[in-house]
Amino acid sequence: MSEHLYAVIPAGGSGSRLWPRSRRRSPKHVLPLSGTGRPLVAEAYDRMAPLARQVLVLTEERQVPLIAELVPELPADGMIVEPAARGTTNALGLAAMTLLERDPEAVMVSTAADHVIGALPAFQQAVRSAAAIAGGSDRLVTIGLRPRYAATGFGYIEAGDEVRVGEEVALRVIRFVEKPEAAVAERYLEGGRHFWNLNLFCWRCDAFVEELRRHGPEHHAGLVATLAARRTGDEGAAARIYSALPVEAVDYTVMERTDRLLLVPAAFEWADVGSWSELADLLHQDEAGNVVDGVPVLIDTRNSFISVPDKLVAVIGVSDLVVVDTEDALLVCPKSRAQDVKKVVDELGRSGLSKYL
Secondary structure, eight states: OOTTEEEEEEEOSOOGGGTTTSOSSSOGGGSOOSSSSSOHHHHHHHHHTTTSSEEEEEEEGGGHHHHHHHOTTOOTTOEEEESSOOHHHHHHHHHHHHHHHHOTTOEEEEOOSSOEEOOHHHHHHHHHHHHHHHHTSSOEEEEEEOOSSOOSSSOEEEEEEEEEETTEEEEEEEEEEOSOOHHHHHHHHHHSOEEEEEEEEEEEHHHHHHHHHHHOHHHHHHHHHHHHHHHTTOHHHHHHHHHTSOOOOHIIIIITTOSOEEEEEEOOOEEOOOSHHHHHHHSOOOTTSOEEEEEEEEESOBSOEEEEEEEEEEEESOBSEEEEEOSSOEEEEEGGGGGGHHHHHHHHHHTTOGGGO
8 A cells, every 4th residue: 555645536427328227316336236236436445445545536516425325434534526527637637636735745546436347456456556657757647458359439548668667667658549440449459559448547646737737727727726715615616616617538638638648558357337238248147148137037038138126027039138127217228229328318308308317
């Protein structure tokens, strides 16, 4: 455990592709999706607790009571609270500046609240390596996963030459690549120079804030003003300033522009659980490839994900189907269209049915 390493777990958003289970009042990271019975955010806390001086959850005001209930291990100062949801540039900048006020030598590792991770020793070794590089230099570090297959649903990072920092070895980052077409993803898999982008970052907080000032001066200035208002106890002013900040992902604002970025290559089990079909692949399946939550009667049914926890469900003669039932909403779609569940959420917002969001 590093004396100055702090783990920050961003826990905002709702996970719209996991509707109707994931809602504004029960976002994806508070759901027990990995099969252990623990909410994903609590699993993230458990993963990081042995590595860091303190684990903090970065969340929005409205989620504070929920996070406190689900992760009772968090101390009173264990949450960094955004006045509003304003994208990862502002969220991670707020976290870095808040930590610097507590510890001028703070090193921060940011890891998502809604990922499922296995092979923990490999994961924790990658975090230790990234923390050693970040703590011993002014480099920003990302942990990239060696692709297991030619995924088209993830962003990639292209890496180049080896760079040695102390006793650790990393790779120089050449560029970020958006979600590629299948043929391009196949080339990435074969070439060995591209890694899945996990949005898993580590840096000395002062180094990150300096890069934010260089590449995102409007964000930097607004965050400085937000923290100044908070120090005087004026949360209203802090909220007004923060809520006016532009919304941008940290990948675009800092990571793709900085010349300080290194990548630590890693190989561990990882799933983003971005859709019901991805969750089905992750969980235990019966002999016919079905994943069932509830009391099922299945006849000639294969490769389906059926989550109807509080009633008997009978399914006849279908394959590759997703069925998710909640108290007030039912989802039925082919597995191949699971990513389109986000379109349902968009349509609910447009058509005034926001009570179902």
